[in-house]
């Protein structure tokens with residue numbers, strides 16, 4: 001027998017009460033019953049986004065919603081800034097390229113956050129810039145970007161700020177309206193504790209003006225049609241009804257716990273994980289000054305093949321963690337601590353890592369990371 005532990009930064013585990021909703025009979029999407037659930041979901045999403053702005057739901061992975069922002073806000077030939085420090089920041093530039101948008105790319109070293117000052121200077125010297133694209137938590141490296149500062153900078157210009165918060169929303173602080181974020185995108189399979197397949201986007205009044213004039217081709221992704229449907233308590237096309245019903249349940253759970261408590265709990269799990277991995281003499285990959293709360297990345301020790309750690313954990317112990325992507329393939333491991341992942345799931349992960357690292361030749365004292373984690377977890381924290 002092998003139990004299954006999912007510690008990857010998406011998809012993440014689903015609470016049983018959410019999974020149960022997926023087995024209910026399918027509602028027809030043009031009924032009042034579905035309409036009621038849909039309205040509850042849209043209101044719940046606005047709570048998680050911390051916004052009063054128009055909020056839309058799509059049946060798609062997160063990347064689809066990222067693409068929808070480019071299609072709805074821009075016209076071919078428009079100039080934009082993409083501030084990137086990893087795979088998902090780079091994805092914005094690839095999508096813009098596909099739509100004929102001119103990209104000024106501001107790259108930061110992987111493991112560090114994007115630099116707000118760089119964005120400010122670039123906006124100043126390029127007044128034609130229509131939009132600034134960046135990422136909330138960069139899942140490929142484990143850093144969080146300073147969206148509050150970037151929001152203040154972009155708000156002073158004609159450009160709109162577009163955020164990929166696919167891995168961070170509902171887990172790490174993000175306040176759409178207070179931080180002046182014009183467009184924020186997220187997906188169901190991470191902080192929302194749901195299965196993959198739904199994506200969300202909220203759009204400020206400033207960004208809606210762009211939606212009205214954009215010339216990029218759009219059909220399935222057309223926000224104007226989606227907005228009209230939301231006002232009729234439905235979606236333009238057949239949605240993933242089952243997922244919408246289960247999302248209503250996870251949003252109830254999120255509301256019941258409260259966002260601030262979730263942020264504090266996720267932060268504590270991040271603190272525990274960083275300490276546990278360091279105690280195994282693993283060097284953290286993300287600069288600790290900007291390490292995010294939703295996952296922790298650590299360097300693979302010299303002489304060990306990163307892929308082997310991930311594969312052995314999964315095949316022998318049923319524990320799924322993630323390796324590195326693109327230029328970090330084989331070089332880092334990534335453990336998630338967002339959504340429904342709790343302290344004891346992490347302790348299983350640490351124990352598994354101790355065994356596997358030891359077997360692969362890394363000097364490990366059995367129980368070391370688990371002991372460090374227990375010590376921190378045992379400290380009373382009134383915020384969590």
Ligand SMILES: Cc1ncc(COP(=O)(O)O)c(C=O)c1O
Nearest residue numbers: 010061062063088139166167187
């Ligand atoms: C920050 C970020 N952006 C974009 C994506 C892509 O989302 P999806 O795989 O749902 O298209 C992910 C998923 O890992 C992510 O973490």
